[in-house]
Amino acid sequence: MADNRGAAGPDRLTITRASVDGVGVVTVRGEIDHHTGDPLRTALALPGGGPAPRIVVDLSGVTFMDSSGINILVAAHNAARDAHGWLRLAAPTDSVLRTLRIVGVDAVIDCYPTLRQALDT
Template identity: 55%
Template sequence: MSETERAHGPELLTVVHTATDGITVLTAVGEIDHTSTSPLAEALKVHVPGSAPRVVVDLRHVTFMDSSGINVFLAARRDLLEAGGWLRLAGAQDSVMRTLQIVGVDAVLPCYPSLREAIAP
């Protein structure tokens, strides 16, 4: 692969974990597609001993998402609900939010305009 091809290829996805007030915050950066869902899927396997796992995924820095990302979020939602917890999405850019709305995920998963609103009680 040439350097030019690499410069224009998909942006790798990274996921950073933080915690605030007992809520796991996952900040995703890059593109969520069929080639990059592994870091997100692994990060969403949250286990909090002795309490229900509460997770917010900060999507402010996600520039693209396809149905692979939607599948990861729906599977994580199912697993977190079974464990007595919840999943929320925050700060999705317009293009990502549009994908969530077209498929109807925003009716199943709470989507908040900002991280601050998503972690509020």
């Protein structure tokens, strides 16, 4: 099941949701910033009830992420953990990985070099 969501301005952010072996995969393409963060926040929102959430965020298509994106990912990670689930980051681009490392998010949220590794671990 895929769900495409646009953002402020054409081609600035595209989000697709799918399920792979019971794990929610949120694929993000474009720029994550103050103007485009709301669709990502919505895509990562946990539904009430149900099994513990397991979510992988595929960042392979993200060209830019500022502190808004960091805050959204940390909030989603905390919500998943509080619901006895998890959130993992997959395939961040070099610039995004550098940002994650500078602020220490990679020490809080598990980051994997590929989507497959994030799903298999």
